[in-house]
Amino acid sequence: MDLDAIVIGGGHTGIEASLALSRLGFETLLITQNPDVIGKMSCNPAIGGLAKGNLVREIDALGGEMAKLIDATMIQFRILNKSKGPAVQAYRAQADKTAYSLLAKWTLEREKNLHVFQDTVVDLTTDSSGRRIQGVLTERGRIFKARTVVLTTGTFMESRIFIGEYSGPSGRLGEPAAIGLGKSLRRMGFDVGRLKTGTPARALRSSLIFERMTEQPGDDEMLPFSFSDSKVNRPNVPCYITYTTAETHRIIEENIDKSPLYGGKIVGVGPRYCPSIEDKVVRFPERQRHQIFVEPEGLSTEEVYLNGISSSLPEDVQEKFLKTVPGFEKIEIVRPGYAVEYDYLNPTQLYPSLETKRIKGLFVAGQTNGTSGYEEAAAQGLMAGINAGMFLQKKPPLILSRADAYIGVLIDDLVTLGTEEPYRLFTSRAEYRLALRHDTADLRLLEKGYTAGLKGDEEKQRLQEKIQNLDEIREILKKRKVHESDTAHLSALKHHPGKSFEQALRDPLIKMKDLTALDDELAKRRTKYLKYVELDIKYEGYIKRQKEQVKRFERMEKKRIPEDFNYALAAGLSAEAREKLTKIRPLSVGQASRIQGVRPADVAVLLVLLKKGV
Amino acid sequence: MIEYLYTVEEPIAALSTPWGESAIAVIRTSGGNTLTLINRIFKPFMRRTGDAEPGNKVSPGKIRVSAKSKGSTLHYGKIIDSDSGEILDDVMLALYRAPASYTGEDSAEIFCHGSLAVITRILALLYKCGFRPAQAGEFTLRAFLNGKMDLTRAEAVNELIRSRSDKARALALNRLSGTIERKITEIKLRLVNFLSSVEVRLDYPDEDIEGEVVSEKECSSVENELKQLISSYETGRLFQEGVTAVLAGRTNAGKSTLFNLLLKEERSIVSRYHGTTRDYIEGNIVVAGIPVRVFDTAGLRKGGGPVEMEGVRRSNRVIKGADFILYLVDASFGLTEEDTDFIKSYSGSYGGKGKIIKVWNKIDLKSTGGVKAPDGFLPLSAETGTGLDKLVKRIEQTILHGTPVRPGEPVIDSIRQKELLDRTLDALRRFKRGLKRNDPLDAISVELQEAVHLLGEITGEVTSQDILNNIFSNFCVGK
Numbered sequence A: 001m002d003l004d005a006i007v008i009g010g011g012h013t014g015i016e017a018s019l020a021l022s023r024l025g026f027e028t029l030l031i032t033q034n035p036d037v038i039g040k041m042s043c044n045p046a047i048g049g050l051a052k053g054n055l056v057r058e059i060d061a062l063g064g065e066m067a068k069l070i071d072a073t074m075i076q077f078r079i080l081n082k083s084k085g086p087a088v089q090a091y092r093a094q095a096d097k098t099a100y101s102l103l104a105k106w107t108l109e110r111e112k113n114l115h116v117f118q119d120t121v122v123d124l125t126t127d128s129s130g131r132r133i134q135g136v137l138t139e140r141g142r143i144f145k146a147r148t149v150v151l152t153t154g155t156f157m158e159s160r161i162f163i164g165e166y167s168g169p170s171g172r173l174g175e176p177a178a179i180g181l182g183k184s185l186r187r188m189g190f191d192v193g194r195l196k197t198g199t200p201a202r203a204l205r206s207s208l209i210f211e212r213m214t215e216q217p218g219d220d221e222m223l224p225f226s227f228s229d230s231k232v233n234r235p236n237v238p239c240y241i242t243y244t245t246a247e248t249h250r251i252i253e254e255n256i257d258k259s260p261l262y263g264g265k266i267v268g269v270g271p272r273y274c275p276s277i278e279d280k281v282v283r284f285p286e287r288q289r290h291q292i293f294v295e296p297e298g299l300s301t302e303e304v305y306l307n308g309i310s311s312s313l314p315e316d317v318q319e320k321f322l323k324t325v326p327g328f329e330k331i332e333i334v335r336p337g338y339a340v341e342y343d344y345l346n347p348t349q350l351y352p353s354l355e356t357k358r359i360k361g362l363f364v365a366g367q368t369n370g371t372s373g374y375e376e377a378a379a380q381g382l383m384a385g386i387n388a389g390m391f392l393q394k395k396p397p398l399i400l401s402r403a404d405a406y407i408g409v410l411i412d413d414l415v416t417l418g419t420e421e422p423y424r425l426f427t428s429r430a431e432y433r434l435a436l437r438h439d440t441a442d443l444r445l446l447e448k449g450y451t452a453g454l455k456g457d458e459e460k461q462r463l464q465e466k467i468q469n470l471d472e473i474r475e476i477l478k479k480r481k482v483h484e485s486d487t488a489h490l491s492a493l494k495h496h497p498g499k500s501f502e503q504a505l506r507d508p509l510i511k512m513k514d515l516t517a518l519d520d521e522l523a524k525r526r527t528k529y530l531k532y533v534e535l536d537i538k539y540e541g542y543i544k545r546q547k548e549q550v551k552r553f554e555r556m557e558k559k560r561i562p563e564d565f566n567y568a569l570a571a572g573l574s575a576e577a578r579e580k581l582t583k584i585r586p587l588s589v590g591q592a593s594r595i596q597g598v599r600p601a602d603v604a605v606l607l608v609l610l611k612k613g614v
Numbered sequence B: 001m002i003e004y005l006y007t008v009e010e011p012i013a014a015l016s017t018p019w020g021e022s023a024i025a026v027i028r029t030s031g032g033n034t035l036t037l038i039n040r041i042f043k044p045f046m047r048r049t050g051d052a053e054p055g056n057k058v059s060p061g062k063i064r065v066s067a068k069s070k071g072s073t074l075h076y077g078k079i080i081d082s083d084s085g086e087i088l089d090d091v092m093l094a095l096y097r098a099p100a101s102y103t104g105e106d107s108a109e110i111f112c113h114g115s116l117a118v119i120t121r122i123l124a125l126l127y128k129c130g131f132r133p134a135q136a137g138e139f140t141l142r143a144f145l146n147g148k149m150d151l152t153r154a155e156a157v158n159e160l161i162r163s164r165s166d167k168a169r170a171l172a173l174n175r176l177s178g179t180i181e182r183k184i185t186e187i188k189l190r191l192v193n194f195l196s197s198v199e200v201r202l203d204y205p206d207e208d209i210e211g212e213v214v215s216e217k218e219c220s221s222v223e224n225e226l227k228q229l230i231s232s233y234e235t236g237r238l239f240q241e242g243v244t245a246v247l248a249g250r251t252n253a254g255k256s257t258l259f260n261l262l263l264k265e266e267r268s269i270v271s272r273y274h275g276t277t278r279d280y281i282e283g284n285i286v287v288a289g290i291p292v293r294v295f296d297t298a299g300l301r302k303g304g305g306p307v308e309m310e311g312v313r314r315s316n317r318v319i320k321g322a323d324f325i326l327y328l329v330d331a332s333f334g335l336t337e338e339d340t341d342f343i344k345s346y347s348g349s350y351g352g353k354g355k356i357i358k359v360w361n362k363i364d365l366k367s368t369g370g371v372k373a374p375d376g377f378l379p380l381s382a383e384t385g386t387g388l389d390k391l392v393k394r395i396e397q398t399i400l401h402g403t404p405v406r407p408g409e410p411v412i413d414s415i416r417q418k419e420l421l422d423r424t425l426d427a428l429r430r431f432k433r434g435l436k437r438n439d440p441l442d443a444i445s446v447e448l449q450e451a452v453h454l455l456g457e458i459t460g461e462v463t464s465q466d467i468l469n470n471i472f473s474n475f476c477v478g479k
Ligand SMILES: Cc1cc2nc3c(=O)[nH]c(=O)nc-3n(C[C@H](O)[C@H](O)[C@H](O)COP(=O)(O)OP(=O)(O)OC[C@H]3O[C@@H](n4cnc5c(N)ncnc54)[C@H](O)[C@@H]3O)c2cc1C
Pocket: A008, A009, A010, A011, A012, A013, A014, A031, A032, A033, A034, A037, A038, A040, A041, A042, A043, A044, A119, A120, A121, A122, A152, A153, A154, A155, A156, A157, A171, A172, A178, A181, A197, A198, A199, A274, A338, A339, A340, A365, A366, A367, A368, A371, A372, A373, A374, A377, A424, B479
């Protein structure tokens, strides 16, 4: 078999990377330890959430798969933050874990040019210069050659899991670690570090007393993440909420020295954002209780996931403290919570294309770059896949800016700042959040997906229709004036006689749905488009200000720095800036200015030197 | 963040001649739509026939400045604030078209009268109509970026910019007191806390976070701090630029004697003859840490010779420009009608700022013994120094009168800082309004971010990383 590309690892990252490459027409081999667990959700049975939901829709707009997978397998859907505002509203869905994973596997298997193969990669091969990737070596001694390789090892590279005193070489409980590759990468000179993360116990649904918890139902209306799915028709299963108690906290404190984390066994750094329950109890002693969500793992299983209470305490302690939670008195644990520690590559070793600076043609994505979360993984997988494809075609990479997409924020943060703890995306990491609404993802990115070759004419057509629809609605609102008769139906309109509907809509008391009831032309329009225009109009002032901020930002982004710029010759730079710039090799002055240790004065020097072409 | 500092497309403006009274001052503007902006405030004089002198290259006045104006031309006209219709000054305007200018961009130079009042108002007008204050060295920086200077000189500017951000920046911020930077950092911290409170609610919708996002009281308290800091600019300017005081009075009242006493040196000629001082003389003293430029002038008297009359005219001019005057009366001569007329007209329509300290001089003379100083007059002997302490105290009060800042409070002293603080206050007010209107948090957070960003420009940088760090150290957030 003559290969163009190899993808290592069949997690959420590897799925997107291998699909993108094969869909761009390249013979692609996906090597993964166990094809049965392709697309397995290691932790939470859910996709989306704040910022993450936006990522999923951005992935879809660019031509990725995640949105379609979850649309077909969701068992609950909610729009988060409905009351809080346009930019932080986000889709979140509970997934049928098994169905999701099976569909992912089946999607890969059916893809032309894509070949799935079971094995474990233990080493990379390069050409004689050592600077260009040539292929991989597997555990069973097979050698595969390709011009580009995408590395997506997730939590498996040289990994160990921990439960109290127990520890063993696994990437997920019951699955062996991938041993060998971490050592090879270190030998090649990569900066490889250790991170850790954890997961809570899974319990048997029938052992829980739901009457003692609060039901959290999904939204009545289920909406698709994908811009090309028009509706979702799936079962709607509720979650439940309960809380830890003073007794829970007492038991945890009493046993804290048995935690591998506090006992000093784990050296990897854990995420502050989804801390284990041990962490929460120790770090926030003033909190009386912590929230726990009980989430279904799927339709074909009785297992439920206990969100908010991840732990690596000994199993008997886990059972003991869980039993102090209302509703958990008779809990039957199917799988204990555990922590996992694994190798990651410091992502400052990558260009924004996700290609390593050290070895040409080698791309790294997903948890291997220090992130955590399925959506962060998939987003990087897609970008690495697209850019490996661009590399094969000798085209410039597709790089999204911080003002283009959350994907841009994610990757820029990684390659510019690096990370020393598992990185998770937040809306607050994005400076230009109002410009990154989930319902604008297609407007922002579809064209780019089309140019890259992952989106077809049909989708482009659909985008055109959307744009036309939005324009028409805007036009109607501008033209339609508030009549005397309208005020009879909607008294709030009394304050806007003779004004246009557009102006009236700026009044916080007036909603689009009030206006559509008054106008047949509007009533004919689709709710999602009406909603879109409503947000645009209501927050116009803020959106405008944000646009100005974006403009300010883009000026610096547009100032390119050549990859081979010689910082050693740049006389005016401070020593620290010189060192950092040499290491990160930013592609724009904007990126340079975000590097820690690079001061405004250094940026000025850089601007001067760039202009002079030193 | 630094992008504000180094964007090269934005129109900038700054005074290019030293800060201070002078015959003329040059205000330089450059970049972006400079010419269009200038058009809004510059109105050429209509030309009357006969004005043009042979060889004078001044271009005919009726041509308005526009994006199409020719470069390397000089125009005569007035600066008008089109909002109020007020004429600020008659000026000469030099236009340059890219690349034939110092910066290599379209630019304009305004040659105006060198009074601090005029300069300040023209600059304020420029900032209002779309220019932003130029950073130190920014014109030169642009000159390099546009290839107007060679490498050796580029190196020199590297040094300049570097020193600006290290020592000079610290110096600028600490000119009056180190408290100013601390104060702004403190305000910024409070805004970052607001922001954290907003962000944590946005990023953790499932967490039950108690309490108000930001209370109106807290918001107003920060607003007040900002307002106070902004109003301290007046005081700051006072300390930096100082004030002008003029000694006035009839001939032989003892103005020159007092002038010498204040300066502690024999600078002005004193004689017993009327009309000794012919032209004004200037000296510098410091009162309560504030520089005061003192002018001794020719005594006001009708019917002197032509030279003396010219002296009186000049006296009147400096009197008009004064922040306050010291009006001396010879006690042995008594208060005349001329004196009372002058005092009345000065505090009324004379054209000065109306602040006047009235001095009853020569109280040491036997002939004045027993005669009490009239109401509102300070008794003094410029000869012996009796009453000087009280006079200095009064000068101090006059200078500080109406300045809002208490001693020891931080004050700002650069128009750049003031302008950034003004914009911060605007953003904070928009945030407060949005909060009150129940606008969504993610929308109004744009305003807070803007505010933090602006303060960051004064003190250094804020990144979204800082904001996140703040969330995690202050709140319990969970999976
Ligand atoms: C215990 C645990 C807790 C977690 N907790 C959280 C959390 O709290 N919040 C959160 O957002 N995310 C959490 N996650 C992370 C989430 O599962 C990952 O972010 C996501 O799955 C990463 O996707 P990935 O494709 O990069 O890696 P993975 O999903 O880990 O997939 C990697 C795949 O590559 C295969 N592979 C690895 N190395 C090789 C090799 N050398 N050769 C062949 N195949 C290889 C593996 O077998 C695996 O199938 C947790 C994961 C675990 C295991």
